[in-house]
Amino acid sequence: MAAIRMRQSGVGEMLARIYAARGVRDIKEVRGGYADLLPVQSMKNAQAMASHLADCVVARKRVLIVSDYDCDGATACAVLVMAFGGAGMNCGYMVPDRIKHGYGLTPAIVDEAAALDPKPDVIITVDNGISSIAGVDRANELGIEVLVTDHHLAPDVLPKAKLIVNPNQAGCDFPSKNIAGCGVAWYVARAFLEEMRSRGMDPGFDPSELLSYVALGTVADVVKLDRNNRILVNEGLKLIRQEQCAPGVIALAAVSGKDVKNLTCSDIGFGLGPRINAAGRLAHMGAGIECLTTLDPERAAALARNLNETNEERKEIQRGIGDQALIQALRLMSRETPAGDQDEYGRRSLVVFNKEWHEGVVGVVAGRLKEDRHRPTVVMTMAHDNTIKGSGRSIPGFHLKHALDEINAKHPGVLLKFGGHAMAAGMTIAKDKLEEFREALEAICRRDLTPEMLTKRLMHDGELPAACFNVSLIHQLSQEVWGQGFEEPVFLNRFSIADSRVIGQDKTHLKMTAKVGSVDVDVMAFGQADLAEGVASEMTVAFKPQLNTFRGQTKLTALVDLMPEDLNPSLSPHLREREALASEAANASAGTSMDPGPGRQSASPALDIVPAELVVTAAAQSSNGARRQRRLSLR
Structure with missing residues (x-):
């Protein structure tokens, strides 16, 4: 009935079925706007903190934002930098170095903050601080007030901060406990800007103008997309697609090869987010925050290019460590x-x-x-x-x-x-x-x-009919808000394969030229080049449909999530060879740095690795949205 009701409200049949499969019963659950966001009054201490921050503007107190070094922290910092700067706050920001300082408001960071000229009167944390008892104590010793904004689970004993805004602290009735750190910072900024306006002072920004940052950080932090988070992301995406956002966001989309006017959640999760995160992983997140907050398009473009280069370095380091970690894991499993x-x-x-x-x-x-x-x-x-x-x-x-x-x-x-x-x-x-x-x-x-x-499970939405393989529908699906807890649609189809080849600079990806009915589709399997010789004339693939536009030509693409072995027996010998190579590498690692070290080993140290059982569960919908399930026996 849910799917039928949504179709009666003007939602297309396929999208109505997908929504119903994810528990949506009324289109209002996914069509809310800015006015439907949870009220700021429901977030404990948000208004009190806003009033205190407005007092800081009046008193010309120096306020220092202390951020985390991931994308959530960087976007949270950007929200407050822009909100405070626009309102005339005497403010700055500081980001701990991941390796030197570690996470959170540590005593060492407080000491460095206190040595700044000018010395801060107030420190406000974003995406950290709820566990920083020692750091807050040190700040109090030095006469620096601390305001904490965070979203992480609160410990039993809280830091002795002047005010704490965290929906996961005791006594906070804010319903969206899944909100990201940037979302918490935005609620504080919203309350602050509204407080400034109520005092007859120029707030500089409307709170809604800062939601592009919240969209980036919320998707990148992979928090659960409850209704409030979906609205935050959707409103932010609207701004980005209209280019009503900081030039750094546009520049990051460009270096990621993404069309900013049609930016998707997937583009953020696999394109923009990793490039911002790369700064905090290998260099310093200050570069990421500057890219997000500069108003100079040329400076933003240069910073985005640097972040892209850092991300390429990150991927190379990650590949080497990932291979070593897998080998050690296989030794451990023996x-x-x-x-x-x-x-x-x-x-x-x-x-x-x-x-x-x-x-x-x-x-x-x-x-x-x-x-x-x-x-x-x-x-x-x-x-x-x-x-x-x-x-x-x-x-x-x-x-x-x-x-x-x-x-x-x-x-x-x-x-x-x-x-x-x-x-x-x-x-x-x-x-x-x-x-x-x-x-x-x-x-x-x-x-x-x-x-x-x-038992690992891959949820999918059944078969995507050939009639639905069209640019209009796939574009419509791509523009929806998908993510953790509200997953992007995955379909299971049988493709006729005309050609397959290995592609990519390092020849690690597999591309298949295919058809569904009479529709041409490129089937892309990243990192699966070793299965090329196992491609048959027909392949059953669990995939996400996407559009790929190059030189003005838009092609339908199926991005492979899984090629089930039970449904593609031609892959079996190549999958066995893959596992045999992993076993060989693990056996050869005994006594090396990739060996997990002391511990009881099995009587036979040679490994015969068997992948974890995987169950593929279908969430294909009948016309009334009732869920069907099927289990596939997979290696």
Whole structure:
């Protein structure tokens, strides 16, 4: 009935079915505008902080923004830089160095801030601070007020800041607990600008004009896209597509090869976001924030080019570390399971470490390894202060931050610092506690992970009819807001293959020229060049439809998510060869830096790697939106 009601409201049949499959019951749930955003009054302390900030403008107090070094932090910082600057605030910003300072408002950062000329009267954090007890204490000692804006889970004991705005703190009734750090900063900026206007002062900006930053940060931080987050992203995308945004956003789209007038969430997640993040991973996020906030188009273009070059360097480093991390993970998976715990699922978690790995990319490597092996994964390296720092990623149903809380309680002295969310977390451990941490996490995973959770699932929306393979419909789908918790449509189709070839500068990608009915489609499988010889005359592919425009010509493209082995038996020998090569590399790594080190090894050290079971679940819709499911037996 939901799909029928939406169709009666003017929504196309395919889009209505896709919405219904994602639990949408009324078109108002996905068609809200600026006026439908949650009120700022519902975010605890936002109005009080706005009033205090307006007082700072009047008193000409120096306010210093202290940001995080990822895209969420950079866009949150940009929101406040523009809002404060436009309102005449005496302000500046500072970003910790990932390697030198680490995460958050540390005492070291506070000391550096206090040494600035002019010395700040007030520090306001964005996308960090909720766990910075020592840093806030240091600021208080130095006579610097601290205002905290953050979205991370709040600890039991909060820092002694003057005011804290965080929807995840106790007593905050703001319904959208999934809001990103840039979203929290925007709500504070909105309240501040409205406060300035109520006092008869020029706010400089309308709050809505800053939403382009929120769209970037919200998508890049992969927070769940609840209704409020979808509205924030949609309103921001409107501004970007109309080029009513900072020149740096337009320049980042250009160097990413994206059409700013038709920018999509996917373009942000895989194009603009990684280029901003690259600054914080390998260099300094100051370059990213400057690119986002400069009003000089030429300066923005130069900074965007530099960020693009840094991102290319990041990808090269990441490839090397990713290969090493996978080999070490396979060695780890060969460890003997404790007596009585043996089963078909084997090891439940992966904690890999190498002292030479670059701290800036361990998070993204953890994400890739988690996707490959479908296990909660932590990738760690040696920090400059001789501790071990790591970044973790989880699988659906397993709350990584809660697991760290339990390890901290049961294994005192192992975790020196930690924080994060259900699906991602960062931590620092004592240098001699790696194995204890590894086995503590494994014990929790072994207790809490169910067979259902250990089965990787790919949700898809059934077959995309040949009649729907047209530029108009695919463009319409691309302009919707998709992301975490409201996933971009994935379809499962049988393609007739006319030709296939290996492409790319490093010859790692597979391109197939195909047809669906009479419609020509390019099927792109990135990183799958080793399967080229297994391409048959017909292939069944789970894919995301996209448009590729080059030299004025727009072509339909199917971006491969999966080519199921059960439905493509010609791939089987090549997939076995891929796993055999991985096993060979893992066996050859024994005793090297890619070996996970001490621990009980299985009686037979040679590995026979079998990929995690994968279940493909169809969410194709009947006319009333009722969900159908099918299970495919996959290797």
